[in-house]
Amino acid sequence: MALDADATLGEAGEFGLISQLVAQLGEALTDDEHVLVGPGDDAAVLRVKHGHVVVSTDLMVEGRHFRRDWASAEDVGHRAAAQNLSDINAMGGTARHLTIGLAAPADLPVQWALDFARGFAQECASVGATVVGGDTTRADEIVIAVTVLGECTVSPVLRSGARPGDVLALTGRQGWAAGGLAVLGRGFRSPRVLVEAYRRPEPPYAAGKEAAEAGATSLIDVSDGLLAEAAHLAEASGVAIDVRRDAFDVPEPLVAVGAALGADPMQFILGGGDDHALLATFPDTASVPAGWQVVGEVRDGEGVTVDGSEYDGPTGWTHF
Amino acid sequence: MALDADATLGEAGEFGLISQLVAQLGEALTDDEHVLVGPGDDAAVLRVKHGHVVVSTDLMVEGRHFRRDWASAEDVGHRAAAQNLSDINAMGGTARHLTIGLAAPADLPVQWALDFARGFAQECASVGATVVGGDTTRADEIVIAVTVLGECTVSPVLRSGARPGDVLALTGRQGWAAGGLAVLGRGFRSPRVLVEAYRRPEPPYAAGKEAAEAGATSLIDVSDGLLAEAAHLAEASGVAIDVRRDAFDVPEPLVAVGAALGADPMQFILGGGDDHALLATFPDTASVPAGWQVVGEVRDGEGVTVDGSEYDGPTGWTHF
Structure with a gap:
């Protein structure tokens, strides 16, 4: 018909x-x-x-x-x-x-x-x-x-396996979609690369299995915000996680958007979701696969810190 | 918490x-x-x-x-x-x-x-x-x-296997939930047994596997209405199906509701869904398991008839 x-x-x-x-x-x-x-x-x-x-x-x-x-x-x-x-x-x-x-x-x-x-x-x-x-x-x-x-052809990697001493690593674009959403929210359509990142995320689809094979101890995708997801890992694993601000290169389009909107571009990186980057912990730096970037470490304790201190910016997305 | x-x-x-x-x-x-x-x-x-x-x-x-x-x-x-x-x-x-x-x-x-x-x-x-x-x-x-x-431990039974000469059979309550919905729609709360049938259907959960093991040639659950589901079987199988009105015992509560609402109680049986009864075709009467009732037959042609004629009552549910 x-x-x-x-x-x-x-x-x-x-x-x-x-x-x-x-x-x-x-x-x-x-x-x-x-x-x-x-x-x-x-x-x-x-x-x-x-x-x-x-x-x-x-x-x-x-x-x-x-x-x-x-x-x-x-x-x-x-x-x-x-x-x-x-x-x-x-x-x-x-x-x-x-x-x-x-x-x-x-x-x-x-x-x-x-x-x-x-x-x-x-x-x-x-x-x-x-x-x-x-x-x-x-x-x-x-x-x-x-x-x-x-x-799963290897054992699935859960949120609960992070141990003190592990390194925290990220792969995939992070903060781009949040930047795109921020400009759309102000009625703009550029930088186009960020708007497109929001409209069509490009998750690192091959990286999850790769992390599992490399011995990742915990794994999560960043859909609600990087610090929020780190907090999920920390809570499920019973550990603390510290994220290092200087581990991130702030991409030029995010710098431009931060300047235009009067916002710290690190906000998009630390609080943004929607790119569906992957966040994982590995036993040590040597086991982190190529294409992943070490962005922090796992410690004894609980909760998530940024450069050792509590973070007071937006950490993620609230569903209700 | x-x-x-x-x-x-x-x-x-x-x-x-x-x-x-x-x-x-x-x-x-x-x-x-x-x-x-x-x-x-x-x-x-x-x-x-x-x-x-x-x-x-x-x-x-x-x-x-x-x-x-x-x-x-x-x-x-x-x-x-x-x-x-x-x-x-x-x-x-x-x-x-x-x-x-x-x-x-x-x-x-x-x-x-x-x-x-x-x-x-x-x-x-x-x-x-x-x-x-x-x-x-x-x-x-x-x-x-x-x-x-x-x-599935046996081969799944699809909608498309009905053949001319097969018998059409039903198991489970049929029309009760539609009767319950009709009285709720008029602001009543009784007959209670029908209202309860609408609120908590009791699908014949064991009967699907039983029908498969008995050699059912096609199988569907009645969620949109009996004649509507028969039409799905007929279309998927490329056959005609005739339903016999006198094959159904009209349960007393449906008679009562029909009288109270001025409706033909067969309407609930032929047009009603929501009981999640099962409708199947079997190669012959001998292969129909106990607890199933023969309610019609499969013929050459297309479409669904009732007692050999086109049915002009409501046949089921429209989702848009």
Whole structure:
């Protein structure tokens, strides 16, 4: 059934929308030998090779996690997928399959949903993962619910394994998305590189498994803010973590934004999330893989400090 | 951290809420040897025994799929779980693990979320399944996103296997929840047995696997309405299905509601969903397991008829 892309979801109806979405998402599925039954039945059926399944779920709400005037539907699709793929990365695993729930107002253009699905599928394809199921329903605002399944070929790296004496290391861009969000919030569209970093994060997808293989003792992705995530590691591991300010090179676009907005650019680095960088602890500097930067150390005690002192800037994101 | 149950989600904050929810959901987890890592890390890690994973996802939106004045939070928890567990049942599988996403207004009482989680966990426990992860966030209205993972020990039964000459059979209560919803919609609270059927469906959880073992050729759960689901089977299988009106005993409470509301009680049976009955096709009457009722037959052609004619009543639920 051909569907008018200028129609709204209310005009298209659920089944019209789903058939279009499946067509949008389905191309990669035909090549995925692990998918025995794809979308269209009561459930998808997957072949699991390694016996361990890693699973994570996340919600995104319009106006809270994204704005339609700040990012295209395709961008939102990329971001929604990236955020979830990153959770598997943060276990040292490999993402394989995803489901999407899309709750949306009846007056949402079908084209928005299709563009969203295309962006989502593209991001998944970049790591070889496929969308195997979903649900759509009407709601007052757009709510995107994603569940991702992955596998671990090495032991998953938890948040709880950091030990005093370990070094803290980071890989991936950090602070760029927060800088982009800050300029969008002031009504600007540049520096473009930061706005793009917010719209389409580029998580270091290969680095989680790499960290696991290198013997990382704990691992987390930075979605809520670097210091907030360090605090999660510290709490789960029963240790203290000190972050060194001088370990970070402040990239030029963040310097420019700090100057324009009258803000310390280190705020974006220490408090920003959304880049989905990875933060890990390793037994010593020698075990830190190439491409990771040592940014602090693990100590006896509890809590997170910056250069040995309490940090009084914003440390992350509050969900309620 | 003790949390005031009279608080709202906004007052409790995300991490306060999550720790309470995990405590609520976590008891069953300690006994689940398939859960290697439970909630609290970036992802849960599951041991999969049989190599095939069955996965399904569903959304429920307040005001559309449930109303807080029509069902308690615990009821909504039971319903949300039942709806998803039923999707695994409808593949002939066994549900094992679930994730929940809860988007909710900041002024929602924490107690509602905890009662919801308790009902959800109880329903899962009734089939031996556990909650392994989730996410919470603020939204204008309550949106519940559930993903369920299960396993199939026999080949999953799809929607597409019905063949002309097969018999159509049903198991589980059918029309009760729709009857309950109809009386709630008129402001009544009785017949109580129907209202309870709406609030806490009792899907025939053992019957899906049983149907698979008995050689069912197609299988679906009735969540959108019996004729609507029959139409899904017919379309996926490329066949016609005829449903026989006289195959159904109209239960007394539905007769009473029909009389009170001036409606044909068969409407609830043919058009109603939400009981999560199972509808299947079998090669012949002899292969239909005990507890199933033959309600029609599969023919050459397409579409669904009732007693050989087109049905002009409501056939099910529209999501947009």
